[in-house]
Amino acid sequence: MNRRRGPWTLRTRLVVSAVALIAVVAAVIGSVTTIAFRSYMYGKLDDQLHSITVRASKPPLGAGGPMPGGAPQGDDPLAFVDARGLPVGAFGAVLADDGSVTESRVVAESSSTPGLGTEDGGKPMTGAQQSALEAADTPVDGGAQSIDLPGLGSNRVEAVTGPQGTTILVGIPAAEVSSALTILILVEVCVTGAGLIAAGIAGAAMVGVALRPLRRVAATATRVSELPLHSGEVALLERVPEAEADPRTEVGQVGAALNRMLGHVGSALEVRQESEMRVRQFVADASHELRTPLASIRGYAELTRRGREETGPDTRHALGRIESEAERMTGMVEDLLLLARLDAGRPLSHESTDLSPVVVDAVSDARAAGQGDHHWRLELPDEPATVYGDPTRLHQVLVNLLANARTHTPPGTTVTVRVRATAGHPWVTLEVQDDGPGIPPRLLPHVFERFARGDASRSRHAGSTGLGLAIVHAVIAAHGGRVGVASVPGHTVFAVHLPALPVVAPHSQQGDRLSTSA
Template sequence: MGSSASVAGAGGSVTGAGGDRAATGGGAEAAGADAVSSGGSGAVPGAVSSSASGAEAGVGVGSGSGAVGRARRRWTLRTRLVVSAVALIAVVAAVISTVTAIALHSYLQGQLDHRLVDGIGRAVGPWPHDPMRDSGLEFVAMPGQPPGTVGARIAPDGRLDSGARLNRLKSRVPSERLTSLTADQLAALAAVPRDGEAHSADLPGLGSYRVRYAKDGVLVLGMPQNEVDDTVGRLVLIECCVTLAGLVAAGIAGSAMVEIALRPLRRVAATATRVSELPLHQGEVALHVRVPATEADARTEVGQVGAALNRMLGHVGSALSARQESETRVRRFVADASHELRTPLASIRGYAELTRRGTERPGPQTRHALGRIESEAERMTGLVEDLLLLARLDSGRPLSYATVDLSPLVVDAVSDARAAGPGHRWRLELPDADAPALVHGDADRLHQVLVNLLANARTHTPQGTTVTARVRAVRRARGGGPGAVPGGGTGDVVLLEVQDDGPGIPAALLPHVFERFARGDASRSRAAGSGGSTGLGLAIVEAVVAAHGGTVAVASGPGRTVFTVTLPVAGRR
């Protein structure tokens, strides 16, 4: 921050720590201007702020809200399509695998049942002599019986006297070919229904068997199901592996296919995004963006969306053209009317002054009427000039850009304000001489920004109010950290601040202070003789600052109101 400075009239100087600065503004000596101590002003509790862009302040959201937002996040269309297709394939594969496994199990079990029938048929028919015939269980070791076959003879009273299990098909030792069944195993065989049909039974220590009684009721034969179960189990495992590999392949292929299918929709979305980024709210807008014809074929679903978007853009473009034409006519009318009114108003003021200075001295009532005519003509002239300037700014008329040092402009503007409002206390805060506040802009228009801000403070605050004009170059930081200024972003900027300790601006009026014909007479009292207000001063400030690529914001609370103009430094615009 630069050092304190006093305001002087013609021939005076503004002295700071960095050296002397010539005060180019004329006028009477600004006696009584107070020195300013360096250092920024503290924030006022309860102050309300508003920016020229009209953007509302965001509300901080805690991590809990972020977690809720992430939990509620929906899957993308691509993800839903791929997941749905893979899930459908998985269901179909599961059904096919289940049916196949059941069919194979039924087929193999049927084959096993046929072997049981054949084995029982061989047991009750003639067969060659075998050393084990005397045991009564020779049928268990008959040729063609698989290893693990079990059998038992049925006593006349229906009990199972003895049973055996075939260990090997051939052995030199006959006793090694059969193993006797335990009582529990015989009990499990006895529990099988004796209806001449094959049934499944679990034999303790042996596993699952298919068991069948001979129709004559003299023997029972069982064969193991482990081969059937193992075969079906291997099939299920193979099906699971193949299905899993197929699902992975289907997911990859489906994702690629959906990506290709959604590309036209993405291009349609990109077109809508480009349109949404256009500044449609103001200025001349040429809405030529359209969805390509290849994505607007009504014979496809995506094409229907593209065609509908093109129709909507056509309607919006027509509405914008009509709005632009209407605004152009209004601006032309305002500019023409303002230009045409300048000459009659000048004539009214001239005739009033000529009458007042005539040879015949007018009476008190006449003098009062002439004074009113002159003051109203002057006010109307100011209104016409403001309207004409706004019309030119709205039409985008180029400004006269050059490198401008804001310090001399502030000195001149404060000197003029001191002359117009001697009842106020005026202060200056300027940067050091080795760090000038240089911007790229139109000096006349920037001077008008300063004049309007100071006039606003003078007009809407009572006498005795302290008004401070401050200029400083800062590095703008992102977010709310050190060096942060209104407008956000990063880079070197120049801040121009006009601060007063008046009554402040009501919160209800604050969002509208930069609107045209907005007045704050009800809240910020006028000093007597301060003159009228056109209600266009702050609107002009906003328009001029925007034309320079800057922003303007206001923060106000009881006892403190600050208007802050942020402009890019020269060379960064």
């Protein structure tokens, strides 16, 4: 399976780019050096070859007499091959008019003594070597050219007209030049490779040091991203250090821009916090002030309805509705006041609380309020499910969850309340499960928001204020716990997780699980 390669880091891109640039420059320098050295070496070789061809084109000194050193000269056109100073492998060959080699001689060993013949200083060329010379088109006085001969390797060859008018090919080996070029190229490759490795290591270290300020800027941004900025009072004190906020450098420009952005965000958070505090204070004050008139409305309506004066059915119905709506408004005001206090961070009354009795009481109240329309089940652990919290508020959490299950599921639905507590486990889990129709998917992410309503059943006619689950979330958060919901048709579970306390005393309970059904 092909996996897509991740993007390179800035450090990697910089180092690779620098090393690639150095490699290109080294390749250009090496190529130019090699070409220049090759031209120089072949120039010297061609000069040496030309001096030999000049010697081959001139008649021997004292023709018919002895050569310098006592060797007889005669009319040998290849006598120059036996002269001293020629390198081993140098050769001469006489070409006929049809281009065939009629005579050839190769220096087999250095001719230190003049007048050495073919038996001592030279030997005839092989048939394959002569065939290679015949196949090469070497013009007379056309300059030197390279020819590969079997057994002799690469040679520089030049054709010249001899003293008797014959065409003479003169050649000297180019092995030393080729060897020198090979050594030069090998040295260039090794030095370039070692240089690139050293440049990569040094470049990685230098780029790492150069990018260190950028990493500090990124670390500042990471710390800011981890702050809980969505709610509550936030002190946004993180800033990029002044050393990394100098606008005269590229990294400093990024740091300075980040500091300006953090300043704007901090100012916006302060304004948001002040606005939230004003709204919370207003809600708390309004809720507190509304409690007294609502209580008066309920009292006067009940007093009028129970008075001695005879009232008509319409009046009694109106008074009953006034009491009902006043009671509902009183519940909403109490809920708003509780949420305002929790938002303000007012501490709750914490104490060691066993959830099992609280669950039993809440389920009993829900069964009585439901008038037998639902089936209620309890699943409690053998050991105490002890948490450190406010028993009154935890009871309210259970009441709201059970009221939510009772209100928004049809009659006959089975509601199971389950408490899970494991010895040594840091959490106690409370679950309220029902087999009702479930929560619509579009509403599921918003069930814990305030005044969240889904359909007609979640309306004022059903007595819902839309604050029950919001209170559950706020109370559990104030206890340091968390609450979640999972829902599909036929299976809805609200799960509450609270920090557990170690069991202090054994809790006697018959059976390993209490299960009741209505």
